[in-house]
Structures are given as structure tokens and as C-alpha cells.
Amino acid sequence: MTGTLNIDIQKTKKSRVSEQDINDVPFGKCFSDHMFVAEYADGKWTKAQIMPYEDVPMSYGTSVFHYGQAIFEGMKAYKNEQGEVSLFRPLENFKRFNISAQRMAMPDVPEELFMAGLMDLIRLDSAWVPASETGSLYIRPFMISTDEAIGVKISDSYKFVIITCPAGKYYSDPIRVLVETNFYRAVKGGVGYVKAAGNYGRSLYPTKLAQQKGYQQVIWTDSETSSYFEESGTMNVMFVIGDKLLTPAVSDTILDGVTRKSVLALARDWGMTVEERKVSIKEVFEAIDKGNLKEVFGCGTAATIAHIVGIGYNGKDYDLPPVADRKFSTKVDETLRNIRKGKAEDKFNWMMKVM
Ligand SMILES: Cc1ncc(COP(=O)(O)O)c(C=O)c1O
Missing domain, CATH: 3.30.470.10 (Aminotransferase class 4, branched-chain amino acid transferase, N-terminal domain)
Structure with missing residues (x-):
């Protein structure tokens, strides 16, 4: 044109x-x-x-x-x-x-x-x-x-x-996820960082297997070592450990989510410490053992925030803190909804008026 x-x-x-x-x-x-x-x-x-x-x-x-x-x-x-x-x-x-x-x-x-x-x-x-x-x-x-x-x-x-x-009423019930270490959503040098249709086709079989075991979604890990968290289903994943917000840094295997960016901007604006880096399975399970893991959630356009309340790894299931105790993700969810509905100040100029 x-x-x-x-x-x-x-x-x-x-x-x-x-x-x-x-x-x-x-x-x-x-x-x-x-x-x-x-x-x-x-x-x-x-x-x-x-x-x-x-x-x-x-x-x-x-x-x-x-x-x-x-x-x-x-x-x-x-x-x-x-x-x-x-x-x-x-x-x-x-x-x-x-x-x-x-x-x-x-x-x-x-x-x-x-x-x-x-x-x-x-x-x-x-x-x-x-x-x-x-x-x-x-x-x-x-x-x-x-x-x-x-x-x-x-x-x-x-x-x-x-x-x-x-x-209409898009809402995500809290989910239980399986840490996937046999199948991979994305590989180094591949197309995980883009929204290519094939990325979604390849994710269906591992997700079906996880669902047959009673989980709603998988948490993908890196294909080189199976030791770092990448994404959950078709959402970016975040962890609140102590008073820090942790999320895998974007890379060629992780989609640069718009919701992810927005959640991080709000967290920083509220004075929270944010770390974008590799997040290892080991550190998350150590935090679970010590009682330091406060919140785990997926974020994306579809659901905004999907609370992860259970996680399966190596044949064991772990319960995570109840949604009622999750201050950060609840506040972020509400704030994003309010900005979108014109009920909260849009201080970052995220909304573009159509009519
Ligand atoms: C693989 C994947 N990760 C993360 C996301 C979340 O991205 P966004 O917040 O831009 O919807 C999506 C959805 O688009 C996705 O398909």
C-alpha cells in the first residue's frame, strides 16, 4: 500500500x-x-x-x-x-x-x-x-x-x-500446573518469542497429557537443562518470593507479553523490587520449603491474571498459598481491570481511545 x-x-x-x-x-x-x-x-x-x-x-x-x-x-x-x-x-x-x-x-x-x-x-x-x-x-x-x-x-x-x-465474563479459575520436563514449548534459536501458529499446535499434546493427570496447564521449562521456568501454558509466569517479584527474562524462547510488561511497570511504580532473570525450579522449591513463596501466577491478555494454586513436579504435588492471601496479584489484577474500564487513572497512557 x-x-x-x-x-x-x-x-x-x-x-x-x-x-x-x-x-x-x-x-x-x-x-x-x-x-x-x-x-x-x-x-x-x-x-x-x-x-x-x-x-x-x-x-x-x-x-x-x-x-x-x-x-x-x-x-x-x-x-x-x-x-x-x-x-x-x-x-x-x-x-x-x-x-x-x-x-x-x-x-x-x-x-x-x-x-x-x-x-x-x-x-x-x-x-x-x-x-x-x-x-x-x-x-x-x-x-x-x-x-x-x-x-x-x-x-x-x-x-x-x-x-x-x-x-463476556472472562475469568480464570485458579489453576494447578505440572512442571514439564519432557516436552518443550520453545528452543534456543527457535520461534518461541513470536506468535507463530505452530507454537500453539505443538503445545497441545503435552497439555493434554497434563490434563489427563488432573492439571489444567503445564509450566514449560528450558529445553537445554529443564531447570528454569519459562512460561505457563500461553501466559508469562511470575513469582512473589519474600517481597520480590521474579519473572523469567524475555529471550528467544519467551514471548514478550504485553500484560507481563504492564504488571512489571505497576510493580516498579509501587516500589516493589522486580527481577527479570532466569528463575530456577530449585530456588522456587526452596522458597516453598521455607514458606517464602507467596504468590505464583500466569499473566496474559485472555485472563489478565491466572492464580496458580498447585504445582506438580517429579511426581509430587505442592499446594501454594491461597488466593485470599495474595495481595500483589489481586491488586495488579484489579488495577489493570480498572485502568481498562476507565475507573482508575491511566498514568502510563496505556489506553488508546477508539470512539
Ligand atoms: C506463549 C504466550 N506467552 C505469553 C502470552 C501473554 O502475552 P500478552 O500479555 O501479550 O497477551 C501469550 C498470549 O499472547 C502467549 O501466547
Whole structure:
């Protein structure tokens, strides 16, 4: 796309928004009226348009189905009590999208295209943003390779698409996790630091095995030594030991989460000592033994904070402090929710108003 951006907007003839209670729909299954689509061909982005949500007829030979050039983002729009709609740190998702694109040999999406497509789409579908206390509109930008050809090579053509779905009462029950030392989510030199679709496919089998043993999620460890914590499921992981907040430093095996960044910024703002470094299994279990481990939680866009109340390692299960005693993660969860809903001061300028 060169010069000024021209997005063609075709509105749906009949909105489906009143057909369900958007404050109470199952997550991820109900898509809003419109979608944004742009196509990449001959070295440039073209055909930027917003159109009614529809299925795509595609050739079974389309390269994405075979070689996995597919990346995505996950972010949310929120509605405050005045009915205004805002996005939470969307430029962070935009930047990470292009980091993913680069690693997967896909074209960059220009900021103007990403942001204008996103803002126009959310404005048009603002009636789909739940107004409930914990509600939001989940936004899924993604890019796929679209060459119709079998044969491993970088595709010449792509589609960049944004779809959205209401997330009514998103809340995560406290979870029990299994420390995974046989399967790895990410390896040195791999793609763990980006949101490539294949990262999620490979995580399903180990997660299924953990669930069969009664855990909700796994905590991934490093593939070289199996001695350091990396992430939990599709969340960054944090530990409060004594009065310090510890989290694995971002690396090529750890996603640079937007929620992670925000939690760390709040913790530092509140005067807490924060350490971003390798966090060993050994030190965490020593802290459990000494009674110094106060809180363990996962953080990410979907749930914000997921309290981890039990951890399995080497055939033994350990109970962690109850949620009621967790001052830091409870405060951080509430503060982030309040900032997003316009009920607390946005001193870091994280919210971007859509309308
Ligand atoms: C592997 C992984 N880690 C961490 C996160 C949390 O990132 P964010 O806070 O940007 O949602 C996600 C979700 O996007 C993820 O998929």
C-alpha cells in the first residue's frame, strides 16, 4: 500500500448483534459483524477492506495449510461506563506482529494499515464490545501465506485479516500446573518469542497429557537443562518470593507479553523490587520449603491474571498459598481491570481511545 490509505468499507445489511447476549457468549465462537482484510501481492499491500464477516473459499493447496507461515496477535477493546471504547496498548501488539512476521519470513504490515484497519473495524463494530464489568471485545489480527502451491518456499502472497469476538465474563479459575520436563514449548534459536501458529499446535499434546493427570496447564521449562521456568501454558509466569517479584527474562524462547510488561511497570511504580532473570525450579522449591513463596501466577491478555494454586513436579504435588492471601496479584489484577474500564487513572497512557 503506498500513499494515503484507502479502506473500502462494505457494511452488513443486517447486524447480528441482537441475536445473542454479548455479555454471556462462549469465548471465541461468536464473531462480530465485520472483518478487516488486506492482501499482499507483487511486493505490496493492496485491497484493504472492511466487509461482513464471512468464510473464505481456499484451495487445499494453499501454502499456509502445509508449511505454516501463519502468525497472529491477541488484544482487547474495552467499553467504559460512558460507552466510550478504548484499546489497551495496541501499538505493542502491532510491533510484536511485525517481529513475528520477520521471523516467519513474511512481509511487514505498515503501522498505518494495521492501526487504521483496527480502529475502523472496532468503530464499526462498537456495539459488539460488552459493557459488563469483566467484558471486552477480543481482537485477533493474523496473517497467512496464500500462494496456491505445494513446495517449501517463502510465499509470494499473503492475507492480513482482523476478526473480533465478544468475551463476556472472562475469568480464570485458579489453576494447578505440572512442571514439564519432557516436552518443550520453545528452543534456543527457535520461534518461541513470536506468535507463530505452530507454537500453539505443538503445545497441545503435552497439555493434554497434563490434563489427563488432573492439571489444567503445564509450566514449560528450558529445553537445554529443564531447570528454569519459562512460561505457563500461553501466559508469562511470575513469582512473589519474600517481597520480590521474579519473572523469567524475555529471550528467544519467551514471548514478550504485553500484560507481563504492564504488571512489571505497576510493580516498579509501587516500589516493589522486580527481577527479570532466569528463575530456577530449585530456588522456587526452596522458597516453598521455607514458606517464602507467596504468590505464583500466569499473566496474559485472555485472563489478565491466572492464580496458580498447585504445582506438580517429579511426581509430587505442592499446594501454594491461597488466593485470599495474595495481595500483589489481586491488586495488579484489579488495577489493570480498572485502568481498562476507565475507573482508575491511566498514568502510563496505556489506553488508546477508539470512539
Ligand atoms: C506463549 C504466550 N506467552 C505469553 C502470552 C501473554 O502475552 P500478552 O500479555 O501479550 O497477551 C501469550 C498470549 O499472547 C502467549 O501466547
